[in-house]
Amino acid sequence: MSEKEIKNLEEIFEQRIARDEKIEPKDWMPEKYRKTHIRQISQHAHSEIVGMLPEGNWISRAPSLRRKVALLAKVQDEAGHGLYLYSACETLGISREELYEQLHTGKAKYSSIFNYPTLTWADIGAIGWLVDGAAIINQVPLCSTSYGPYARAMIRVCKEESFHQRQGYEIMMTLAKGTPEQKEMAQDALNRWWWPSLMMLGPTDAESVHTEQSMKWKLKRKTNDELRQQFIDQTVPQADLIGLTVPDSKLKWNEETKHYDFGEIDWDEFWQVVKGHGPCNEERLSARVDAWNEGEWVRDAAMAYADKQQKNKIKKAI
Amino acid sequence: MKKENLIQYIYGIADNALILGQRLSELCGHGPSLETDIACTNMALDLLGQTRSYYQYAAQLTGENITEDDIAFLRTERQYKNVLLVEQPNNHFGYVITRQFFYDVFHLLLLQELQNSKDITLSAIAKKAIKEVSYHQRFSSDWIKRLGGGTEVSRQKVQEAVNDLWKFTDELFQLTEEDKSIIESGAGADVSLLKEKYYQIVIEVLEEATLIVPELKWFRKGGKEGVHSEHMGYLLSDLQYMQRTYPNMKW
């Protein structure tokens, strides 16, 4: 194809997206669109399955049977969501195994929030409330993103996730209403998870490299800073309601802007964790690598068995 | 029929579901593939759901103000009546599947009897659980065949698990004094009568999976009397951690 022809195709392509048409797997797409989508969808998928680990820590120690089954179902949902997203990504011509390879070698990123440790039961509440809360804000707009398989996966994810945040908030509320010891546990968890949750919505607009292109392709509808503001505005009253204090001395309702003003985020910490120096980066990655490596003989066995069955069938047919 | 006997009888069944559910849920996030991970968690959720039904009923029977969680979390190790099989650790996926398979076959036979219980609550729980456990047995049998008939490595691994766990199968059919009294009353299932059928099914699947049926004649038991393996204490310290560290709180 000549450069001019490609240019022409690209224009038609951009117009389709502007008209809110969906792009489907076999449609022509610019190489950059494909690559950007592989990167974003796989990062998203990796975040789901790495995200199983910090919460998974507490399944065996959940304080009641009701909490145990709820947490188990939630972590299982994350496996499901990872699976939906890997499948969506595979339609772009890359295999799940290749994507795992990128994760396991550290080439692909996942959400840095999961590199923080879950130290008490209240952390499970805080993750559901704050981390899932921030994730929903990120995810809902993706239900109408331009790439069909991604949009469909996100619709399913958002539908299933609706109980996740409630589950977390209910845990926090119960703790906040509980004994002084429980309330302290909840406050401590909020203190530790608040700032990382704000960072989860991405670097400030000034630092964000992909925003403009992502807006055009509907991978993003609002900027990181707008999303962050939305998250703060909706979460602060929820904290007030259950008597917990958001750990930000500069946090204040601004009557003029009708938004909360808030303090400075420690972006050094953010970049340190992104670069792999968070408290649990190594543990998370090695847990994933171990699960994959230790599962290899199982996957091979199933494949070998399927092949043998297939051959037997053919033999019988002859 | 003594009420205390019925309660102990229920613990005998429910504790198996709790402990096996606990073991399976340890695997969540670490399975050999995403699909398998999700499948194992589904079984854990089924088992924990059954556990809750049984405990809620037992709690009600006590006539005291106790809950399912008091039963699940606040007994001493000697008071748990699960069989040794279900508390064995997830050494590798071969163990997970073999333990599951050995228990599923028994579990389904048990429930098929229990659905005829004169106790309508037990009968209702069993009827609901039969559907879940039929699926478990199908899942675990399929995997036994895959691992047995897969590669040389997988055959060795699953054979290792079969050899190791075989010694725990006989305990499934043991009757405690409480069991006998409940069977007599018509509320319980006489598991001692299920033995022949059990081994017939198990051996058939093992043979189809080209695995060697152990010739062991010496079996381990004790779980039903609350005498567990050393693994149990560690499992309980996880399970009970919150309730023991922060007593008398609502979660």
Next chain:
Amino acid sequence: MKKNWPLWEVFVRSKNGLEHRHFGSIRAADAEMALENARDVYTRRSEGVSIWVVESKNVTASNPENNGELFEPAQDKVYRHPTFYTLPDEVKHM
């Protein structure tokens, strides 16, 4: 060369009376496992009463490059649609 579990497309009937609809895909070594995995992944919230699985490589798909010749010729066949025909206002339903 190492073989990974192939990809399968999953179709679920949500309730009797409705058609099977494409739900997504899963990995599985064989058809039996594909059905089980599809059940475990896609019907956790009682979304289905029947499942079909088909190995993705067995699906033949049309190529969007041919969309012109495949689908556009149907666009001007307006006489296939009821609105093409005029009726007197008095006839309310037909």
